[in-house]
Amino acid sequence: MAIYSFWIFDKHCNCIFDREWTLISNSASGTMNSKQTEETAKLLYGMIYSLRSVTKKLSRDDSTNEVRSISIGKYRIHTYCTASGLWFVLLSDYKQSSYAHVLRYIHSHIYVKYVTHNILSPYDFAENENETRGRGFRKISNRNFISALESFLGPMIAQ
Amino acid sequence: MVRTKEDLNQSIKKMNRINAASNTPTAVGTQETTEQQKLQHQLQIFQNSLPKVSQTAYMLLLNECVPLSMAVEKKRGDRALNLVGNGDDEVSQTEGKLEGVHLSPPLDPPSNQLCRELYEADEEKHNRVLDRLRNIGFEIGNKVTELLVFSNNPNLHFKDMDLLSVMKFICRDVWRQMFNKQVDNLKTNHRGTFYLFDYDYKPIQTFALDSESSAKELQMVKPFLEITVGVIKGVLASIGHAPENVVCLASYVDRPEEKPRSSFTKGVSFHVQVTM
Numbered sequence: 001m002a003i004y005s006f007w008i009f010d011k012h013c014n015c016i017f018d019r020e021w022t023l024i025s026n027s028a029s030g031t032m033n034s035k036q037t038e039e040t041a042k043l044l045y046g047m048i049y050s051l052r053s054v055t056k057k058l059s060r061d062d063s064t065n066e067v068r069s070i071s072i073g074k075y076r077i078h079t080y081c082t083a084s085g086l087w088f089v090l091l092s093d094y095k096q097s098s099y100a101h102v103l104r105y106i107h108s109h110i111y112v113k114y115v116t117h118n119i120l121s122p123y124d125f126a127e128n129e130n131e132t133r134g135r136g137f138r139k140i141s142n143r144n145f146i147s148a149l150e151s152f153l154g155p156m157i158a159q
Numbered sequence: 160m161v162r163t164k165e166d167l168n169q170s171i172k173k174m175n176r177i178n179a180a181s182n183t184p185t186a187v188g189t190q191e192t193t194e195q196q197k198l199q200h201q202l203q204i205f206q207n208s209l210p211k212v213s214q215t216a217y218m219l220l221l222n223e224c225v226p227l228s229m230a231v232e233k234k235r236g237d238r239a240l241n242l243v244g245n246g247d248d249e250v251s252q253t254e255g256k257l258e259g260v261h262l263s264p265p266l267d268p269p270s271n272q273l274c275r276e277l278y279e280a281d282e283e284k285h286n287r288v289l290d291r292l293r294n295i296g297f298e299i300g301n302k303v304t305e306l307l308v309f310s311n312n313p314n315l316h317f318k319d320m321d322l323l324s325v326m327k328f329i330c331r332d333v334w335r336q337m338f339n340k341q342v343d344n345l346k347t348n349h350r351g352t353f354y355l356f357d358y359d360y361k362p363i364q365t366f367a368l369d370s371e372s373s374a375k376e377l378q379m380v381k382p383f384l385e386i387t388v389g390v391i392k393g394v395l396a397s398i399g400h401a402p403e404n405v406v407c408l409a410s411y412v413d414r415p416e417e418k419p420r421s422s423f424t425k426g427v428s429f430h431v432q433v434t435m
Contacts, residue, residue: 114422117215117365119222120379122271141369144422 003156004075004091011085012126014136015041024158033139048079082107114145222362225382226273228291278379289385296389304397307332322433326353329394351433358414358426365422377411384409384427391431406432
């Protein structure tokens with residue numbers, strides 16, 4: 001069970017947080033909120049978005065039919081979508097089939113606690129019309145959020 | 160607001176006494192458990208009857224006072240500017256009035272932006288916003304005393320209380336009602352000066368900016384202490400220490416070593432000076 005990267009997308013199709021680990025031996029390695037992963041973020045968003053619309057069309061009744069994970073030749077993508085339009089995405093290897101509880105924990109105990117309850121931090125990361133529809137650039141750079149996330153995900157990077 | 164365990168424990172004790180009085184003392188063995196169950200049931204009913212409110216909603220509302228005051232101050236400033244600008248022009252004035260009558264008025268900017276504006280505002284405006292906050296706190300303080308004395312604890316007699324007991328009342332009861340905890344440390348010189356130390360002041364615990372700007376962060380969080388400054392003054396005023404005789408200031412202090420690290424880097428100290 002190893003995780004490779006973690007992403008958060010908001011309802012305006014923007015990537016508001018990304019974290020990629022490069023060395024399995026070192027939990028501090030890799031990039032965070034980097035410009036270089038912008039393209040990857042867009043591709044990842046596009047893939048999940050299209051699979052979501054496909055699954056929506058393929059559902060037998062009107063009940064929601066969400067994508068939970070996508071397995072590809074080399075890795076597995078886990079997604080967790082909230083009603084407010086946030087997507088929590090985690091890339092991992094094959095050893096564990098579900099990371100739903102991890103993503104739910106990140107949402108309820110880290111995102112809500114350190115971003116939603118923090119009055120100094122914006123709750124909508126697109127400040128005007130020009131930053132919606134995937135054209136935003138703002139990221140979560142909150143000290144508490146980052147340290148809590150690192151200490152929570154750190155032990156999972158190389159297990 | 161929030162009731163704490165100790166309140167409940169007291170009420171359990173009370174109920175125990177009532178039960179002991181009303182029941183014949185022959186209850187033994189198997190009846191003991193049913194007695195226990197009955198007590199638990201009563202406690203359940205008592206707990207259900209208490210007024211409850213979500214702690215999260217209350218905290219958000221309390222913190223939202225700061226952006227609210229800023230928004231009010233800003234609108235007042237805009238109104239004043241408009242009046243000065245359009246004073247001689249009748250037509251534009253009526254137009255302005257018509258614009259004012261919106262069916263769905265435009266939303267205020269988000270709270271984080273208002274907090275930033277408050278940080279960047281000039282000193283005069285900043286002080287006006289802080290005054291507004293202290294007034295809100297003052298009103299809350301006045302009412303909190305009322306609530307604590309007459310609904311929770313009718314046995315408190317402020318007449319024969321000295322100032323130290325009054326401060327203890329603030330540290331214990333008022334703080335517990337407002338923040339669900341007590342003040343960590345109270346220091347005094349016995350001549351009307353008090354220091355109330357709270358090393359993990361609840362409303363600001365999760366506030367943080369980006370990793371590098373820590374001095375700015377402390378400056379931006381400062382207005383959030385003013386409501387409590389007002390509350391302390393309000394409580395003292397309702398007990399008979401007029402607000403002009405009380406000086407209350409909030410500042411940051413370092414957290415002592417033995418305290419566990421929490422997410423906000425500093426503790427808070429309230430300095431209260433009462434002239435008799």
